[in-house]
Amino acid sequence: xxxxxxxxxxxxxxxxxxxxxxxxxxxxxxxxxxxxxxxxxxxxxxxxxxxxxxxxxxxxxxxxxxxxxxxxxxxxxxxxxxxxxxxxxxxxxxxxxxxxxxxxxxxxxxxxxxxxxxxxxxxxxxxxxxxxxxxxxxxxxxxxxxxxxxxxxxxxxxxxxxxxxxxxxxxxxxxxxxxxxxxxxxxxxxxxxxxxxxxxxxxxxxxxxxxxxxxxxxxxxxxxxxxxxx
Numbered sequence: 001x002x003x004x005x006x007x008x009x010x011x012x013x014x015x016x017x018x019x020x021x022x023x024x025x026x027x028x029x030x031x032x033x034x035x036x037x038x039x040x041x042x043x044x045x046x047x048x049x050x051x052x053x054x055x056x057x058x059x060x061x062x063x064x065x066x067x068x069x070x071x072x073x074x075x076x077x078x079x080x081x082x083x084x085x086x087x088x089x090x091x092x093x094x095x096x097x098x099x100x101x102x103x104x105x106x107x108x109x110x111x112x113x114x115x116x117x118x119x120x121x122x123x124x125x126x127x128x129x130x131x132x133x134x135x136x137x138x139x140x141x142x143x144x145x146x147x148x149x150x151x152x153x154x155x156x157x158x159x160x161x162x163x164x165x166x167x168x169x170x171x172x173x174x175x176x177x178x179x180x181x182x183x184x185x186x187x188x189x190x191x192x193x194x195x196x197x198x199x200x201x202x203x204x205x206x207x208x209x210x211x212x213x214x215x216x217x218x219x220x221x222x223x224x225x226x227x228x229x230x
Contacts, residue, residue, distance in 0.1 A: 007045040007047065031109045035108070073089070116154065122186060130200065138206055142193050
């Protein structure tokens with residue numbers, strides 16, 4: 001079981017921003033296509049599976065020669081379904097079929113701009129450092145820093161405008177990072193039933209356009225305009 005990393009691509013059919021989002025076209029191909037394509041290039045992945053509640057998505061995965069042996073139950077295919085439930089369901093299926101990976105790598109189809117080098121590095125670091133969890137993160141833009149965000153008009157007047165008026169405050173604030181996770185996250189199998197995060201963890205810093213997460217038509221158009229080769 002040592003270093004057997006199962007690559008799980010979660011692709012449910014429901015989506016508020018874009019209908020059948022995971023099959024929405026980007027540069028002439030569905031979003032799901034780009035994630036399947038790059039996953040096949042990663043030598044660290046012992047097996048690749050698409051977990052979906054859609055017959056349409058399942059057929060597409062099989063057509064692209066990726067394992068999609070079941071339809072995910074609707075009860076764990078909702079907007080608020082925790083990802084750990086999806087991972088747990090997948091592992092339970094494979095356990096019944098005598099396959100138990102040491103870790104699970106999550107690749108969201110909505111992050112199609114990811115780089116092969118990032119996935120390989122995440123796997124290498126995870127294995128070399130004997131981590132329980134690794135995830136991609138993105139540096140928070142300065143205008144989204146806590147020094148500049150606010151919840152209501154009073155906060156804007158009392159705190160934020162004063163901060164904006166201070167000289168060189170942008171040079172003084174410390175960098176903050178937000179968990180991206182869509183590009184890749186890897187978790188040891190034994191932590192799946194808990195929170196997908198173990199004690200020994202690390203992260204990789206990524207930048208745009210790799211960190212783009214497609215949630216709307218506007219996001220899709222933005223990615224379409226990028227000159228990066230997928």
